[in-house]
Amino acid sequence: MKALRIAAAALLIIAAIGAIGAKYFAPSGYAHQFRETPDASPSGQHPLGTDELGRDRFARLLYGMRVSLLLAPLAAAVATALAAFLGGIAGYFGGWIERCLMVVVDLFLCIPWLFLLITVRAVLPLNISPEASVVVTFTLLGLLGWAASARVICAGTRDMMKSEFVWLARASGFSGLKLLRLHLLPNLKPTLLAQFWISIPVFIIAEANLGVLGLGVSEPLPSLGSLLRELQQMVTLRPEPWQFVPLLVLILVVSSFQTLLNKHEVRV
């Protein structure tokens, strides 16, 4: 299992290097069209062939990984910060404040996340620039994906508020921000980090689902989700094996995150 974790970490590092250095590894830009060779098969010039618009699939995959791998952690950071804020308030104050905030958490948890995400994304304008669509998609993921983490953080804060060291700190005159900064936050750090790492693969998958349904990142900007839209053609046309490479990359990246997280779960 240790070897598997090392392999997962290596794969994520390779994916991150490929995504960050897309400019150097990709044979062309993600929007560059080779108009004389649309729908080309893999060759030395185009390792994964070209799409129907003549764009290099390998270049789009690298740039797509950049969008998904860099922005999913940002969305996870937003979600974790929101969860820490609301869950922390609920756990710190307790009583009716906790009950009211937990009703809001229950609301977000009871409506299936993808249902909520598709509804919210569908009511936003579709004719926005590709860059704005990236921001909208991942901001939405961050703003809607905090509820489960908030419950965990609330429970952690509540337990901590009953612990002896917090009682001692309060008896010594610590309260409010000082208590939060010196005692609660440092002890909540492992929980916050665990929630952050758990959210990343969830957000990558959610973006992929939105991308396939046409509600994710807009063309011509690629993301792992928008690259999967090409698979919709396979219902009517015979799929080529290299069209499945983005799916394979997505599965490998998310599985690697899950493999590394399993270790974390055992520790927690």
Next chain:
Amino acid sequence: MLRSLSLGFLRLLAIMVLAGLLGATLMRIAPGFGSDEQQLNSSLSSQSIQAIRQARLADSDIPRYYGHYFASLIRGDLGISQSLNQPVRDLLRDRLPVTLRSIGIALSLAWFLGLALAMAGQLLNSTAFTFLSEGLSGTFISTPAAVLALLFVLLRLPPELAAALLVFPKIYRYCHNLLQQSYGLPHVLTARAKGAGRWRILTWHVAPTALPQLLALVGVSISIVIGVLLPIEVICDVPGIGQLAWQAAESRDLPLLVNLTLVVAFITVCATMLSDAARRRFVRSAA
């Protein structure tokens, strides 16, 4: 007992009101709200167009819309779908059984597969088997629902199976971790040391410890399966409430979307409350 029931009912009511309000607010701020394609129909008279405009404007005031909505709800009137031009009640009556059937089949399959693999992993105690189970669950947990749905359309497989395959990894992983924890408990270790058989340990010592938490997972798994069914119903063309929600979101159909949000919230909150009640009852009876 009465206090916990009334608290549960209040919680359900608060969530339903918030869910409906959230749906209505989202649609209110959506671009294109208040306009209707019918207004461009040149064959309609100016009075008809004015009437359509007035009807749309009436919906734009959220408190008024809600007051009207709750009054109608008490009478059993859920309104008319703007995009499909049919009573929402009729649409729900037609579509809900399809989704409930899919939920039932997908959940049964997912629970069977998840529990069977987790239990087999503990009973066999084989690294190869655990590796294979982890690989299988890891693959499906990393596959977007929409992509698996596309593959199932291509392979002409039942969509319920796709939903089951997407939900089973979560059940498997939870059960696997739970069983692993339960097998490490002192009373289980004592039973093993005394030479109790594998089946006896599982049924007499591990299952009673793990069952309350598994019961709690039943409620959560219903919410997961509903979420997964949405893209599956859209892509596999299954006429359920997932597909209906998608159509409603695309056409900014306020009455339909608000009712669907309420229905989904009602199903999931009730399922969670029931599974929680079952868990509490089990814990009490065991104590």
